Amino acid sequence: MAEKHIDDVSGVETTGHEWDGIRELNNPMPRWWVWTFYVTILWAVGYAIAYPAIPMLTSATKGYLGYSTRAELQQDLDQAKAGQAKFHEMIATKTVEEIDADATLREFAIAGGASAFKNNCAPCHGSGASGGPGFPNLNDDDWLWGGDLQSIQTTIAHGIRFDADTDTHVSEMPAFGETLDATQTNQVAAYVWGLTNTPSDSALAEAGKQIFLDNCAACHGEDAKGKVEMGAPNLADAIWLKAKGEEAIARQVASPKHGVMPAWAGRLGDTTVKELTVFVHSLGGGK
Template sequence: MTDKKIDDTTGVETTGHTWDGIEELNNPLPRWWLWTFYATIIWGVGYTIAYPAWPMISGATSGLLGFSTRAEVASDIAAHEAENADLVVALNEADLAVLAPGDDLHRYASARGASVFRAQCSQCHGSGAAGAVGYPNLLDDDWLWGGDITAIEATIRHGIRNETDPDARWSQMPAYDGIFETAEIDAVVEYVVSLSDPEHDAALAAEGSILFADNCAACHGENAEGNTDMGAPNLGDAIWLYGRDRDTLEYTVRNARFGVMPAWGQRLSDEDVRAVAVYVHSLGGGE
């Protein structure tokens, strides 16, 4: 260590530390900054004593003031529920089929249902409920299991093809791979294409219509218009859950589809289920 000396350029005493010929000037921090720093240390120690701070094995120190953000949230939720208690009772007792848009109860149910939908349903049906491949669009008029509000509530409450609710909506399309020959699958696909596309092989579609009548009409209907009691889609319109190109249709006929929806009645309160039903029905696609 070299001896302290005065820097020729600045006139400030050096600390005696030198790195590569550069000498460190002895410029201490201002007193006001130093005391502010000490004050923050004291404040920090006091904070950890007064408020929850130090993590423990199963929680954290509670602090002398007993403050809890969880308790505050729980208190706010309880206060909110108390304010809406009458509306919740009314919602649970209401006949949803006659609930008039514009009424206070309908507005409350729609707002509550929208919040639940965004938190629980949008992951599959999309934030705007427009759906995706394999997940129904809730804005149109094509409903596999019925689009009136009673049917929508039942679908939400019990789900589809799940194994947790004995009242779940249930149907199963057979996989025709092994039942039909490849040529027969092609014929059925061509018939389904012909229902909504004028550009098709008429002769092949005619062959497929016979196979369809013998094997598919029991669920999809004689005119392929679907059956909401069985969740069988209408094959004659332009709304398709998985797609209507020939490759996709061939895959569907050959392997079948088996979409599953959870039973939300086992996860949500009755009022939340009913609120979501009101919200979905109010989107405009419900029957």
């Protein structure tokens, strides 16, 4: 029988395994740890028998207890939907003005509208509805097509320049690059910028005033405060949607960009559109 080798440093017997001059100490795991490990194996086997656990080709084992977290979640969702049904029925039969006047319905509609907004509107208007370049901020009091409840509902339901909806809002700013030369374009851009800021050249801005009255006032108004019925933005409130600065305004005048908003009535249904309307109106900018 070979003599057991004892490690000189630790005084522990080695297993006899050696690699590159390194010997393995014979330090077995404590028995309590080993038995605990065996218990976890038994627990895992029992769990696999009691609950859905083993994947099959098209499904999984159902488990002896038949418990399913998905089924439990679905049950909770069904209960929640049943509780919401009466509110949805009331919203479906009431106008947005009536919903907004009812404190309970208004609270429910705002909650539902906030959820629908995050799923459908946030990609363009932002999660906080603050908008971005080319996408309106829905928190302020600057509205292209009106900020009262009925106007907001119409805009959400039918969209803007959405060809698939015959009732969509339609208005387009002409490309004045075809009728105004570069000097005139720069003059009117300086005038518009000068309504809320200091223009680069006051003489240029002064010359642009008449050009504005001759070409732009029909839609934006002589005071440049816009016309809601035409979707023409207010140019005198320092809120810029498509262009900011004289050069950007000049480009917009010469070759304007036009945004498109989908019509949501067909996608979301009348009830969700009403909830979105009340939610958007509640953000603070609704009239």
